[in-house]
Amino acid sequence: MNKAIVALVAVLILGGIAYWALTNSADPSDNSVVNQMPVVTSGENPEPGGIHDMPVEPAAAEARKNLAAKLSVGEKSIVIMQITETTWTDGCLGLGGPAESCLQALVPGFKVEMLAQGKTYFYRTDKTGESVRAER
Numbered sequence: 001m002n003k004a005i006v007a008l009v010a011v012l013i014l015g016g017i018a019y020w021a022l023t024n025s026a027d028p029s030d031n032s033v034v035n036q037m038p039v040v041t042s043g044e045n046p047e048p049g050g051i052h053d054m055p056v057e058p059a060a061a062e063a064r065k066n067l068a069a070k071l072s073v074g075e076k077s078i079v080i081m082q083i084t085e086t087t088w089t090d091g092c093l094g095l096g097g098p099a100e101s102c103l104q105a106l107v108p109g110f111k112v113e114m115l116a117q118g119k120t121y122f123y124r125t126d127k128t129g130e131s132v133r134a135e136r
Contacts, residue, residue, distance in 0.1 A: 063123035081114060
C-alpha cells in the first residue's frame with residue numbers, strides 16, 4: 001500500500017513539474033520567440049540541413065522538373081512532400097489511355113507528391129526517371 005502511495009505522489013509531482021515547464025517556457029504574447037524559428041514555406045532557399053535541403057531520388061527530381069515546366073515556375077519553388085517507392089503494373093505506370101499500348105511488365109518506380117502554388121500534385125516515375133507521368 002505504501003508503495004502505491006509513493007508512486008502516486010511521484011507521478012503527481014512529475015506531472016506538475018512537466019505542466020509548469022510547458023506553461024512557463026515562453027510568454028505567448030512575446031512575438032520574438034515565434035520569430036526565432038524560420039518557417040519554410042517552399043523549396044526556395046532551404047535552410048542547410050533542413051528537411052527541404054535533403055537530396056532526393058533522381059526520378060523525383062525529374063518529376064519536379066516536369067511539373068515546373070508545366071506550371072512555368074522555378075523547380076526550387078516546388079516542394080517534394082513525399083516519395084513512395086512502388087512497383088507499377090505496366091510501362092505506362094498504370095496511367096495508360098485507351099488508345100495507348102503499354103508494355104505489360106512490372107516496373108519499379110516512385111509515386112511523388114509535390115506542393116506547388118498551394119496545390120498538391122502527384123506524379124509517377126520509373127526507377128530512373130526516364131518515364132514520368134502526372135496523375136490526373
